[in-house]
Amino acid sequence: AQKVTQAQTEISVVEKEDVTLDCVYETRDTTYYLFWYKQPPSGELVFLIRRNSFDEQNEISGRYSWNFQKSTSSFNFTITASQVVDSAVYFCVLRYNFNKFYFGSGTKLNVKP
Amino acid sequence: NAGVTQTPKFRVLKTGQSMTLLCAQDMNHEYMYWYRQDPGMGLRLIHYSVGEGTTAKGEVPDGYNVSRLKKQNFLLGLESAAPSQTSVYFCASSYEGQGPNQPQHFGDGTRLSIL
Numbered sequence: 001a002q003k004v005t006q007a008q009t010e011i012s013v014v015e016k017e018d019v020t021l022d023c024v025y026e027t028r029d030t031t032y033y034l035f036w037y038k039q040p041p042s043g044e045l046v047f048l049i050r051r052n053s054f055d056e057q058n059e060i061s062g063r064y065s066w067n068f069q070k071s072t073s074s075f076n077f078t079i080t081a082s083q084v085v086d087s088a089v090y091f092c093v094l095r096y097n098f099n100k101f102y103f104g105s106g107t108k109l110n111v112k113p
Numbered sequence: 114n115a116g117v118t119q120t121p122k123f124r125v126l127k128t129g130q131s132m133t134l135l136c137a138q139d140m141n142h143e144y145m146y147w148y149r150q151d152p153g154m155g156l157r158l159i160h161y162s163v164g165e166g167t168t169a170k171g172e173v174p175d176g177y178n179v180s181r182l183k184k185q186n187f188l189l190g191l192e193s194a195a196p197s198q199t200s201v202y203f204c205a206s207s208y209e210g211q212g213p214n215q216p217q218h219f220g221d222g223t224r225l226s227i228l
Contacts, residue, residue, distance in 0.1 A: 004155070009153075033213060033214045035216060037219075043201070043221060043222050044219060044220075044221050044222070045156075045203065045205075045219040047216035047217070047218075050214055050215075050216055052214050091155050091156070093155075095213060095214075098209075098213045099161060099163075099169065099171075101146075101156075101158050101171075101172075102155075103154075103155025103156045103157070104155050105153060105154050105155050106153075106154075106155055
């Protein structure tokens with residue numbers, strides 16, 4: 001069973017548009033951790049945000065914001081006023097049981113000038 | 114501060130050959146991990162280590178072995194390479210002293226092709 005679903009395989013937007021990347025996760029554990037990573041064309045993985053299962057507070061960091069909803073098992077990521085430099089593959093990651101890591105299949109974001 | 118360094122960055126092997134991928138971190142992290150990334154997929158955990166001298170299996174361990182003889186190094190071995198092991202391999206490390214909510218720090222990846 002897939003633990004993390006990123007249903008959007010690829011999204012294309014024009015610069016300055018807002019875009020939301022969806023992430024739905026599945027776990028029976030009550031304690032778990034969620035992360036978002038960015039993988040630009042150069043290939044490295046860059047950590048963006050983490051969220052604990054017991055902390056449903058949404059977070060904003062500059063143009064980035066995250067909406068965590070336990071009721072729907074979702075942890076969505078919004079980029080406001082997208083820029084060309086935001087073009088990358090974004091991964092949502094679920095961690096539980098300290099040694100269980102599940103990456104979603106990723107959403108490729110193309111931001112066109 | 115180099116972070117996580119993977120060696121080599123690229124390698125081409127023939128089926129049946131063996132090789133070792135090296136991961137080194139200079140952040141004094143206890144936990145280290147090896148992942149593989151296949152086209153259109155997220156990373157999948159191969160093996161991990163929670164400290165020097167310890168290793169454990171991840172989601173896709175078959176065909177791989179690992180060793181953690183020194184805290185800063187985590188080696189991934191392919192005993193008899195197969196075309197199905199063509200992939201990009203990522204090493205990561207993390208500090209767990211404040212709990213499992215700490216992010217992993219990744220190397221730049223090793224692109225491995227098995228012919």
